[in-house]
Amino acid sequence: MILELTLAILCFVLGLSLFAFVPLIFGAPFEPSRKKVLKQILDLANVKKGKRIVDLGSGDGRIVIAFAKKGTLAVGYEINPWLVLYSRRQIKKQGLKNRAKIYWRSFWNISLKDFDVVVTFQIGYIMNRLQKKLKKELKKGARVISHQWRFKNWKISEQKGKVRLYVK
Numbered sequence: 001m002i003l004e005l006t007l008a009i010l011c012f013v014l015g016l017s018l019f020a021f022v023p024l025i026f027g028a029p030f031e032p033s034r035k036k037v038l039k040q041i042l043d044l045a046n047v048k049k050g051k052r053i054v055d056l057g058s059g060d061g062r063i064v065i066a067f068a069k070k071g072t073l074a075v076g077y078e079i080n081p082w083l084v085l086y087s088r089r090q091i092k093k094q095g096l097k098n099r100a101k102i103y104w105r106s107f108w109n110i111s112l113k114d115f116d117v118v119v120t121f122q123i124g125y126i127m128n129r130l131q132k133k134l135k136k137e138l139k140k141g142a143r144v145i146s147h148q149w150r151f152k153n154w155k156i157s158e159q160k161g162k163v164r165l166y167v168k
Contacts, residue, residue: 033059033121037147038066040160041119044145047072051116056107056130061087061100063119068100075100075115077107112137121147128152134168142168 033041041063047053049071055063058076060083067074068091078084087102103110112118112134122130131151134144144151144166151166158165 033062033147037161037163038062040163041145041147042066042070044158044160044163044165045117045119045143047117052114053117053119054107054112054115056118056120057122058087058102059083059121061090061102064100064102065090065094065096067117068096069094071099072117073099076102077105077110078102079104079106108133113139115142117143117145119145119147120149122149124149138168140168144168 045053045067047067047070051072053064053067053072053074055067055074055076058064058078059080061076064074064076064087076087078087081104084102084104091097091100091102115138118134118138120130127146127149131153134142134151138144144154145163146166147163150156150164154166156164157167
């Protein structure tokens with residue numbers, strides 16, 4: 001009985017650390033985008049059917065799902081396993097498996113060269129490193145949308161609230 005209780009507590013603590021602490025160490029904590037912000041992101045992206053979108057740190061998948069509903073191929077990368085499972089469930093539930101994918105991995109190790117739009121809601125201390133990655137990998141004309149945090153050396157093309165559009 002004591003062993004079972006100890007194992008249950010250990011599993012709970014491990015699960016909590018995966019949900020809360022691992023993302024804090026390797027990236028931004030989860031904060032869902034409000035409806036107003038989601039609309040601003042979609043407006044600034046100005047995408048057409050068939051375009052490829054990526055959400056870096058896709059959280060609960062709401063941005064990926066919104067873009068998939070617009071006819072794009074939308075991909076998300078998320079390091080929090082619980083949010084990945086939740087996102088995948090929502091995608092399946094909404095019948096978007098052919099247009100929306102969520103991967104459980106860090107976006108630092110994937111190439112962004114094939115994407116037309118990059119959406120990010122990261123944290124300030126990684127923005128310089130992310131800017132270098134985007135500059136190196138994105139094709140000319142790619143759109144980068146950042147909520148809250150700015151890229152220091154890039155000119156903002158358009159802004160709605162705290163959502164900023166950059167065009168490479």
